[in-house]
Amino acid sequence: MEIEAEANPMDKYLRADRIPHIWCPGCGLGIVLNAFLHAIDELKIDMDELAIVSGIGCTGRIAGYINCDSYHTTHGRAIPFATGLRLANPEMKVVVISGDGDLFAIGGNHFIHAARRNIDITVIGVNNYNYGMTGGQLGPTTPLGARTTTSPYGNVEHPFNLCHVAHASGAVYVARWTVLHAVRLKNSIKEAMNKNGFSFIEVIAACPTTYGRRNKMPTGLDEMKYYREHSIIRHGIDPSQANIEIGKDIIVGKFIDIEKPTYSDAFEELKKRVKK
Amino acid sequence: MKKIRFWSGDIAAAEGAIAAGCRFFAGYPITPASDIAEHMALRLPQENGIFIQMEDELASMAAILGASWGGAKVMTATSGPGFSLMQENIGLGAITETPCVVADVQRAGPSTGMPTLVGQGDVMQSRWGSHGDYETIVISPSSPQESFDLIIRAFNLAELYRVPVIFLMDECVAHMSERVVVPPKEKIEVVERLKPSMPPEQYMPFKPLNNIAPMAIAGMGYKIHVTGLTHNEKGYPQTTSTEVQEWMIRHICDKIRKNERKIRDIEEYEMDDAEIAVVSFGIAGRSAKAAVKIARKHGIKAGLIRLKTIWPFPEEYFENAADNIKKFIVAEINYGQVKLEVERSIHGKASVELLPKFGGAVHTPMEIYNKIKEAKNGN
Ligand SMILES: Cc1ncc(C[n+]2csc(CCOP(=O)(O)OP(=O)(O)O)c2C)c(N)n1
Ligand code: SF4
Ligand SMILES: [Mg+2]
Numbered sequence: 001m002e003i004e005a006e007a008n009p010m011d012k013y014l015r016a017d018r019i020p021h022i023w024c025p026g027c028g029l030g031i032v033l034n035a036f037l038h039a040i041d042e043l044k045i046d047m048d049e050l051a052i053v054s055g056i057g058c059t060g061r062i063a064g065y066i067n068c069d070s071y072h073t074t075h076g077r078a079i080p081f082a083t084g085l086r087l088a089n090p091e092m093k094v095v096v097i098s099g100d101g102d103l104f105a106i107g108g109n110h111f112i113h114a115a116r117r118n119i120d121i122t123v124i125g126v127n128n129y130n131y132g133m134t135g136g137q138l139g140p141t142t143p144l145g146a147r148t149t150t151s152p153y154g155n156v157e158h159p160f161n162l163c164h165v166a167h168a169s170g171a172v173y174v175a176r177w178t179v180l181h182a183v184r185l186k187n188s189i190k191e192a193m194n195k196n197g198f199s200f201i202e203v204i205a206a207c208p209t210t211y212g213r214r215n216k217m218p219t220g221l222d223e224m225k226y227y228r229e230h231s232i233i234r235h236g237i238d239p240s241q242a243n244i245e246i247g248k249d250i251i252v253g254k255f256i257d258i259e260k261p262t263y264s265d266a267f268e269e270l271k272k273r274v275k276k
Numbered sequence: 277m278k279k280i281r282f283w284s285g286d287i288a289a290a291e292g293a294i295a296a297g298c299r300f301f302a303g304y305p306i307t308p309a310s311d312i313a314e315h316m317a318l319r320l321p322q323e324n325g326i327f328i329q330m331e332d333e334l335a336s337m338a339a340i341l342g343a344s345w346g347g348a349k350v351m352t353a354t355s356g357p358g359f360s361l362m363q364e365n366i367g368l369g370a371i372t373e374t375p376c377v378v379a380d381v382q383r384a385g386p387s388t389g390m391p392t393l394v395g396q397g398d399v400m401q402s403r404w405g406s407h408g409d410y411e412t413i414v415i416s417p418s419s420p421q422e423s424f425d426l427i428i429r430a431f432n433l434a435e436l437y438r439v440p441v442i443f444l445m446d447e448c449v450a451h452m453s454e455r456v457v458v459p460p461k462e463k464i465e466v467v468e469r470l471k472p473s474m475p476p477e478q479y480m481p482f483k484p485l486n487n488i489a490p491m492a493i494a495g496m497g498y499k500i501h502v503t504g505l506t507h508n509e510k511g512y513p514q515t516t517s518t519e520v521q522e523w524m525i526r527h528i529c530d531k532i533r534k535n536e537r538k539i540r541d542i543e544e545y546e547m548d549d550a551e552i553a554v555v556s557f558g559i560a561g562r563s564a565k566a567a568v569k570i571a572r573k574h575g576i577k578a579g580l581i582r583l584k585t586i587w588p589f590p591e592e593y594f595e596n597a598a599d600n601i602k603k604f605i606v607a608e609i610n611y612g613q614v615k616l617e618v619e620r621s622i623h624g625k626a627s628v629e630l631l632p633k634f635g636g637a638v639h640t641p642m643e644i645y646n647k648i649k650e651a652k653n654g655n
Contacts, residue, residue, distance in 0.1 A: 018512060056504075063501070064501050071342070072504060072513075073338065073365075077334060077364075080302075080334070081339065083339050084302060084346060084350070085342035085494060087328065087343060089346030109335070110334075263328075267321075271321045
């Protein structure tokens with residue numbers, strides 16, 4: 001018997017000819033994609049004016065599934081690529097979606113400087129506590145003590161608190177959610193995309209295949225249960241108070257929402273002042 | 277009306293870039309290329325362009341690729357250490373067929389080397405610096421005038437072939453100031469990239485039409501996917517198809533290789549009856565020319581082959597030249613790079629000798645002349 005699948009209302013935003021996607025069962029990335037598509041749907045974004053830029057990794061594959069101008073760049077370089085694109089083409093809404101390793105290890109320098117300059121882009125950083133694509137190595141967000149393929153005896157490095165990094169670097173909007181908070185995540189994406197300036201959302205996402213399995217959460221559901229038991233919402237908290245540690249509460253919420261001139265605003269002003 | 281200017285090579289390159297339509301520059305300071313960035317910071321806002329100083333050369337290269345997809349004519353400028361950092365994204369530019377110009381003002385290397393002194397050691401890197409099979413076009417000016425004229429050509433070729441073009445300068449050319457004749461605007465030929473005009477459902481972003489695919493920039497409504505993964509004509513990743521890999525590599529290489537003759541730009545001096553040819557480029561090319569003049573005064577049949585385009589290497593040109601030349605002397609400020617290419621191209625028809633300089637100084641005309649004299653005397 002053939003079962004006809006009902007069209008999902010979000011299908012229109014996807015490149016149908018690129019499905020099935022590459023992600024594992026239980027992976028959090030589908031929820032991130034879904035929340036993003038709902039956000040652009042509710043914002044009524046003109047898909048001709050949206051550009052998605054990503055680096056390399058499981059998360060980096062999101063760009064290729066969304067039916068808009070999409071750029072899958074090199075590992076770590078999504079943000080500077082997006083910076084060039086946004087400055088050269090100010091009509092475009094530019095969103096970077098990439099992984100924790102991509103954005104904060106190999107690309108960490110670009111993140112802090114784009115935030116400092118207040119480049120008008122939204123960055124969605126998917127934190128799955130490890131390098132999913134390459135088989136589950138230690139990353140800059142791997143919690144102390146966690147086991148990965150390159151920390152087989154437990155991680156001895158202190159992880160980054162991504163929201164603290166974003167805040168300290170100058171981001172005008174900073175929020176953190178887990179993939180359990182799909183609707184709040186969607187609302188945050190809408191807010192971030194409406195911000196003028198560098199907005200950042202950290203999404204804590206399940207990676208059962210390469211992270212969960214080695215850390216007593218072998219399925220996506222286990223990770224979701226962990227988020228439900230451990231996450232607490234604290235809007236407006238100083239992000240420096242929101243470190244992530246194994247077994248402790250994960251503080252989520254909207255932490256920062258401020259206004260300041262963007263790089264483009266300032267550069268346009270400068271151009272006006274410059275007389276030939 | 278034409279204008280006469282007194283410019284350094286760096287300033288001339290920056291002005292030439294602007295004349296070619298460059299409106300986006302991203303860079304990171306490094307001697308001897310910083311003057312280009314500084315001049316762009318001054319001039320681009322006047323031309324409604326954008327200058328941004330990035331946090332490093334990795335970012336600079338990524339930013340110009342993004343801006344090129346945003347629709348701008350783009351450039352960065354650096355020197356050896358920064359050029360090394362740019363290589364991964366030069367590869368991204370090659371595989372995604374992104375027009376851009378990268379000025380590499382060579383100083384003596386490797387590593388930090390001699391930051392303020394001349395070198396020409398990046399010849400091979402400018403062609404082979406990124407991993408995998410690809411082609412670039414590499415142009416080398418010998419003077420501020422050529423820095424102006426040839427960078428315009430660099431932009432035109434980048435747009436025409438959708439390829440990163442390396443503008444391979446050297447410290448001497450960059451820092452020397454000379455008279456530069458700036459032609460009137462209407463006399464400057466400027467090439468614009470081909471953009472698609474067909475309906476989106478018919479457009480294949482990486483399907484060549486007459487060698488090159490039209491390029492849809494962001495926001496045109498084509499909703500394209502651009503990836504550094506091996507991709508098909510549609511731009512979709514095909515990471516396990518050896519057929520697609522072969523098709524793509526052939527395309528990004530052959531679009532340049534098959535047009536080598538059109539891209540080729542060589543200055544020949546006294547080559548008609550020459551038996552000894554000095555091969556050189558950049559600042560060394562000027563000493564080589566002076567040496568040939570001295571040789572001719574002494575009745576030696578010497579000539580000069582000065583490469584203004586180094587890559588794609590003019591193999592066919594050298595193979596033909598070798599029919600009449602007994603000896604090629606390759607004068608370059610490195611320990612033998614163009615020399616290897618000359619040797620490879622002539623299939624043993626003549627002898628090839630390297631006259632190296634190791635960086636920090638330019639050959640004197642007499643050094644080159646002495647080599648010519650030795651060759652004449654059969655040493
Ligand atoms: C320069 C470079 N170094 C290493 C790699 C290999 N690599 C691919 S993805 C990746 C890590 C991805 O981790 P993350 O950004 O967290 O993304 P995830 O897969 O977890 O979503 C690495 C190291 C690469 N592609 N390029
Ligand atoms: S490895 Fe992890 S992040 Fe990658 S697709 Fe699988 S579950 Fe998702
Ligand atoms: Mg990760």
